[in-house]
Amino acid sequence: MxxxxxxxxxxxxxxxxxxxxxxxxxxxxxxxxxxxxxxxxxxxxxxxxxxxxxxxxxxxxxxxxxxxxxxxxxxxxxxxxxxxxxxxxxxxxxxxxxxxxxxxxxxxxxxxxxxxxxxxxxxxxxxxxxxxxxxxxxxxxxxxxxxxxxxxxxxxxxxxxxxxxxxxxxxxxxDLAGDAASAGSGTVFPPRRARPVPLTSLSTDAERAAHADFVATLGGGDSVWKRTGGL
The missing domain is CATH 3.30.420.10 (Ribonuclease H-like superfamily/Ribonuclease H)
Incomplete structure (x- = not known):
């Protein structure tokens, strides 16, 4: 709406x-x-x-x-x-x-x-x-x-x-139900203000690669995780 x-x-x-x-x-x-x-x-x-x-x-x-x-x-x-x-x-x-x-x-x-x-x-x-x-x-x-x-x-x-x-x-x-992100809605995710000092990643390269492989199994290119950048 x-x-x-x-x-x-x-x-x-x-x-x-x-x-x-x-x-x-x-x-x-x-x-x-x-x-x-x-x-x-x-x-x-x-x-x-x-x-x-x-x-x-x-x-x-x-x-x-x-x-x-x-x-x-x-x-x-x-x-x-x-x-x-x-x-x-x-x-x-x-x-x-x-x-x-x-x-x-x-x-x-x-x-x-x-x-x-x-x-x-x-x-x-x-x-x-x-x-x-x-x-x-x-x-x-x-x-x-x-x-x-x-x-x-x-x-x-x-x-x-x-x-x-x-x-x-x-x-x-x-929008885990997908309603607001339905085709043609034009909705975008509200931006988050960048941190003055970025947090240091606590995950390893291997963990991030494993996570990316897992996200790839969750749906097509318009899945929530892919649209929001995953972790």
């Missing part, structure tokens, strides 16, 4: 009061696993950006002045999304802004039932626990090192990791 995990940055909290979108970041996932495809753009909101918002996002009216208007990127965004479901953290907020911008262009809005809210999922899964994106990243040991300010693509990448964990965790990426 193809979905788009996305985030928006805006000039404020209320689209009905004149607040506008300033940034959109999207991450494509298939069966909850990131494929590597992303969409990102800044947007000229055609208005000022309050200082309190700049302190959170780092975005200023001056920086956004030469960026495309929403009207110029709307079709590119819709083409990337296609008919996929949309996943957001506090989805009613992002849905409200995206649909407001589409309505301003007299474009059909995106139906409510296409959105999934990771806040609601987290609160159901962990009742009584904090459900902010930061709190969920800490719960699942997802690094926040890349996040100096709130950025739409940065937050969408983090949310994609959180969404995977909320739906079964990284063991889902191994």
């Amino acid at each position: 193809r979905e788009i995990v996305f985030d928006t940055e805006t000039t404020g909290l209320d689209p009905s009061a004149g607040d506008r979108v300033t940034e959109i970041g999207c991450v494509e996932v298939v069966d909850c696993i990131p494929t590597g495809r992303t969409f990102h753009t800044y947007v000229n909101p055609e208005r000022d950006v309050p200082q309190v918002v700049t302190e959170i996002t780092g975005l200023t009216a001056e920086f956004l002045a030469d960026k495309p208007l929403f009207a110029e990127i709307a079709q590119k965004f819709l083409d990337f999304v296609g008919d996929a479901g949309l996943v957001a953290h506090n989805a009613p907020f992002d849905r409200g802004f995206i649909n407001m911008e589409l309505a301003r262009l007299e474009h059909p809005v995106i139906a409510d039932d296409r959105f999934r809210d990771t806040v609601a999922i987290a609160r159901k899964k962990f009742p009584g626990s904090p459900a902010s994106l930061d709190a969920l990243c800490k719960r699942f040991n997802i690094s926040l090192d890349s996040r100096e300010k709130h950025g739409a693509l940065t937050d969408a990448v983090l949310l994609a990791d959180v969404y995977l964990e909320l739906n079964g965790g990284r063991e889902r990426a191994l």
